[in-house]
Amino acid sequence: EKGTYPYYMLKEVDEQPAVMRKISQAYLSQQGDCQIDEALLKEMSSSDRIYIIACGTSSHAGWVGKKIIETLANIPVEIHLSSEFGYNMPLLSEKPFFLFLSQSGETADSRQVLVKINELTYPSLTITNVAGSTLSREATYTLLLHAGPEIAVASTKAYTAQIAVLAVLAKALGQQKNRLVAKEFNLVHELGLIATSMESVISEKELIQQLVTAYLTDTRNAFYIGRGVDYYVSMEAALKLKEISYIQAEGFAAGELKHGTIALIEEGTPVLGIITDEITGSHTRGNLKEVESRGAHTLVIASEGLARPTDQLILPNVHPLLSALLSVVPTQLIAYYATLQRGYDVDKPRNLAKSVTVE
Numbered sequence: 001e002k003g004t005y006p007y008y009m010l011k012e013v014d015e016q017p018a019v020m021r022k023i024s025q026a027y028l029s030q031q032g033d034c035q036i037d038e039a040l041l042k043e044m045s046s047s048d049r050i051y052i053i054a055c056g057t058s059s060h061a062g063w064v065g066k067k068i069i070e071t072l073a074n075i076p077v078e079i080h081l082s083s084e085f086g087y088n089m090p091l092l093s094e095k096p097f098f099l100f101l102s103q104s105g106e107t108a109d110s111r112q113v114l115v116k117i118n119e120l121t122y123p124s125l126t127i128t129n130v131a132g133s134t135l136s137r138e139a140t141y142t143l144l145l146h147a148g149p150e151i152a153v154a155s156t157k158a159y160t161a162q163i164a165v166l167a168v169l170a171k172a173l174g175q176q177k178n179r180l181v182a183k184e185f186n187l188v189h190e191l192g193l194i195a196t197s198m199e200s201v202i203s204e205k206e207l208i209q210q211l212v213t214a215y216l217t218d219t220r221n222a223f224y225i226g227r228g229v230d231y232y233v234s235m236e237a238a239l240k241l242k243e244i245s246y247i248q249a250e251g252f253a254a255g256e257l258k259h260g261t262i263a264l265i266e267e268g269t270p271v272l273g274i275i276t277d278e279i280t281g282s283h284t285r286g287n288l289k290e291v292e293s294r295g296a297h298t299l300v301i302a303s304e305g306l307a308r309p310t311d312q313l314i315l316p317n318v319h320p321l322l323s324a325l326l327s328v329v330p331t332q333l334i335a336y337y338a339t340l341q342r343g344y345d346v347d348k349p350r351n352l353a354k355s356v357t358v359e
């Protein structure tokens with residue numbers, strides 16, 4: 001039930017700190033041990049490549065997961081859109097492991113791939129929010145998101161839950177392989193910090209609403225840019241914005257804009273930059289300058305340690321591997337308020353269904 005909330009989406013955004021704590025409790029001991037099926041860990045850590053199969057927001061969570069798994073567990077990860085993989089299967093490695101990411105566990109495009117994978121007798125894991133869902137029943141293993149029902153068509157808490165569960169899995173795999181970087185990654189502490197930091201971002205709703213009025217009123221298009229994990233979040237931020245507010249939005253790798261897309265920048269085009277990565281932050285700033293000098297109206301979302309006084313939204317510092325969990329939150333709220341401002345139904349955007357059960 002949405003209680004006093006005007007829309008499920010806002011309630012689900014607000015629930016994210018609690019979901020982070022729930023995942024921590026469900027999967028981690030205070031000592032940092034991960035409660036994950038040993039057989040799954042064995043099978044996954046002995047594979048030579050993980051193939052993440054997903055659609056939409058779940059695929060964006062997959063990109064962040066790739067970074068975390070490769071860093072902590074040292075296993076190469078490829079991300080594939082289910083609808084592409086189904087008909088255009090890449091050359092597989094010798095010992096592949098398939099990881100299906102699906103909030104609903106019912107997405108037809110993903111199921112079609114799982115059916116093929118099962119025919120080929122490869123091992124698989126579904127990470128889903130719905131126990132007993134089709135993808136869960138048909139995969140070798142399942143991990144649950146513990147996010148509680150997500151009703152709004154725009155996925156919010158499932159995205160952050162997917163990243164958090166992928167982080168648990170990555171740590172467990174890294175520990176299984178005796179990797180110091182995984183053992184030293186204090187995920188109980190880091191997820192706790194993420195939860196309180198999310199609360200502080202969520203308490204900035206008024207500011208975010210004002211920024212939406214200042215930057216997105218009457219605009220037909222908008223760009224999110226970033227590098228590395230900030231690029232992955234940009235893709236998700238743009239999907240959220242276009243899906244419910246109908247503003248044509250694109251998420252770009254900041255350095256790629258100048259290879260064509262910069263031609264679209266006009267006087268007043270909103271360009272939102274995400275800066276949480278120490279190594280690439282200054283480069284993204286350079287790209288923001290480039291578009292500004294061509295008339296773009298730039299808005300910067302930066303983590304505290306990298307922020308400048310002129311930045312519009314400042315995020316508390318969190319572990320760099322987990323920064324997506326926090327930087328996505330203001331972008332969810334930006335999409336929400338842009339939609340409210342335009343008078344559309346936030347929870348039920350046109351042409352879309354919560355789970356896409358047709359191919």
Ligand code: M6R
Nearest residue numbers: 056057058102103104107154155
């Ligand atoms: O249930 P799934 O995670 O498999 O759904 C995948 C996409 O359909 C879904 O994430 C979609 O992109 C969302 N509506 C985005 O907010």
